Amino acid sequence: MIGREDWAATALAEIREMTTENFAAELESLEKRKRKKDIERRIIEGPKQPWRPTRHGPMREVILTVNKDWFSEDAAFFGDDQATRENEFGAHAVAWLKANFGDDVIHARADRDEAAYHIHAVIMPRATVEIAKPKAKVPTATATRRMLQPSIHPLIENYEAAQDSVGEWFGGLGLVRGERTAAAIREAREIGQTPPKRRYHAKTWKWRRQEELRLKADARALKDERLALDARVVKVQEREDEVETVFAVAEGVSSGAFVADGASGQPGLIEAPVAKETPPSSPTLDALRKRSPVGFARASGVFGRAWQRMFGQARVSAEAEAAAGVADAMQQVAEADELIAKASALLPQQTRTIIAKIRQTIPAIMRRLEQRVKPVLDDQKQDGKGPEKPRRE
Known part of the structure; x- marks a missing residue:
C-alpha cells in the first residue's frame, strides 16, 4: 500500500549512508575545533549508529485495525455495488498515515493472517540535529547530523493522542475509538481505587512464534495419530489373516485335503496324498503357514490333536474308551469352532457373514471323523481285540 517491495533493504542502505555522513x-x-585527541579517539571508536539507544528502538510499527465483525457487514454498509469495507478502511488508513507521518512511512501493507483485516505500517522517523558549535568569534556554518528520532512525531511521543487521532479520522466510517484504558488506570490510581486490568496485546512476532509452535505440535500429534492408526490397521490385518487361515484349515480338513500327520508323532496336519474334493484354487499348507503362522499353528494344532486322539484311542482302547476319545476329539473341534467365533467378532459384518457360512462346515468335519473311526473299531471287533469286560467288584 505504501513503499516498494525492497523497502527494508532501502532503509538499511539509508541508515548506512546516514552513519557514514554523520x-x-x-x-x-x-x-575545526582543533580537538586532536577527540579526533583520534573517535577514529578508533568508528562510526556510531544514527540514533540514541532507547527501550523501544529507533523505529516504530503501527497496526491499524477494527473489530472483525465490522468487516462482515459490507452489504449493509456500502451496498452490493460499493467498495468493500476492507478497501474503505485501507484507504482511510493510508490517508491517516501520510497525513501524520509523511515520507517517514516507508512501508504499509494489508494483512488477513489474523482474525481481523489490519494494516501494518513502518515509521522511519528521520530528523536533522545540530552538532555542538565551535567556540569562535567568527560565525561559522552550523554542523548537522541525520538521526532517527521517534519523538519528532507527536503521535509517537503520545500514544493516547494517536488513538484519539485515529478515532476522529475513522469516525466517518461509523467507527469509534477503543476504550480509554490508560486514562481509566490513571484516574483510579489518583483517587486510590484499584485500577482496571490493562488489556494484554501480544506482540506480532510473539504471536507468530506461538502459532508456529502450535502448528508444529498439531503436526506432531497428527503424525502420532497416523502412526497409531497404521499400527491398528496392521494389527487388524494380522487378525484377519489369522482368522482366514483358521477357516482355510477348517475347510481343508472338511474336504479331506488335509489329514493328520501320523509320521512325526506330533499333533499337526499334512496334505492328503489324494484329495478328490479339494478345489483347484485351495491354498496349500505352506501358503497358509506363510499367511499367518499364529493362525496356522492354532488351527493345525487343534485339528491335529483331535485327529490323533481320535485314531489313537480307537486302535488301542475298547469301544468305551474309543467313544470317550471321540467325545474328547469333538471337544477339541468345538474349541476350534469357539476360536473362530471369537476371532470373527473383531471383523466387519460382511466378513462375519462369510465366517458363519464356513462354520457350517464343522458338523461335516465331525461326521468325517466318525466315519474314519468306525472302520477301525470294526476291525478290532473282528480280530477279537475288543475291550475287556469290566470286572465286577
Whole structure:
C-alpha cells in the first residue's frame, strides 16, 4: 500500500549512508575545533549508529485495525455495488498515515493472517540535529547530523493522542475509538481505587512464534495419530489373516485335503496324498503357514490333536474308551469352532457373514471323523481285540 517491495533493504542502505555522513561531519567539526585527541579517539571508536539507544528502538510499527465483525457487514454498509469495507478502511488508513507521518512511512501493507483485516505500517522517523558549535568569534556554518528520532512525531511521543487521532479520522466510517484504558488506570490510581486490568496485546512476532509452535505440535500429534492408526490397521490385518487361515484349515480338513500327520508323532496336519474334493484354487499348507503362522499353528494344532486322539484311542482302547476319545476329539473341534467365533467378532459384518457360512462346515468335519473311526473299531471287533469286560467288584 505504501513503499516498494525492497523497502527494508532501502532503509538499511539509508541508515548506512546516514552513519557514514554523520561520522564524516563529526570529524570535520572536531577538526575545526582543533580537538586532536577527540579526533583520534573517535577514529578508533568508528562510526556510531544514527540514533540514541532507547527501550523501544529507533523505529516504530503501527497496526491499524477494527473489530472483525465490522468487516462482515459490507452489504449493509456500502451496498452490493460499493467498495468493500476492507478497501474503505485501507484507504482511510493510508490517508491517516501520510497525513501524520509523511515520507517517514516507508512501508504499509494489508494483512488477513489474523482474525481481523489490519494494516501494518513502518515509521522511519528521520530528523536533522545540530552538532555542538565551535567556540569562535567568527560565525561559522552550523554542523548537522541525520538521526532517527521517534519523538519528532507527536503521535509517537503520545500514544493516547494517536488513538484519539485515529478515532476522529475513522469516525466517518461509523467507527469509534477503543476504550480509554490508560486514562481509566490513571484516574483510579489518583483517587486510590484499584485500577482496571490493562488489556494484554501480544506482540506480532510473539504471536507468530506461538502459532508456529502450535502448528508444529498439531503436526506432531497428527503424525502420532497416523502412526497409531497404521499400527491398528496392521494389527487388524494380522487378525484377519489369522482368522482366514483358521477357516482355510477348517475347510481343508472338511474336504479331506488335509489329514493328520501320523509320521512325526506330533499333533499337526499334512496334505492328503489324494484329495478328490479339494478345489483347484485351495491354498496349500505352506501358503497358509506363510499367511499367518499364529493362525496356522492354532488351527493345525487343534485339528491335529483331535485327529490323533481320535485314531489313537480307537486302535488301542475298547469301544468305551474309543467313544470317550471321540467325545474328547469333538471337544477339541468345538474349541476350534469357539476360536473362530471369537476371532470373527473383531471383523466387519460382511466378513462375519462369510465366517458363519464356513462354520457350517464343522458338523461335516465331525461326521468325517466318525466315519474314519468306525472302520477301525470294526476291525478290532473282528480280530477279537475288543475291550475287556469290566470286572465286577
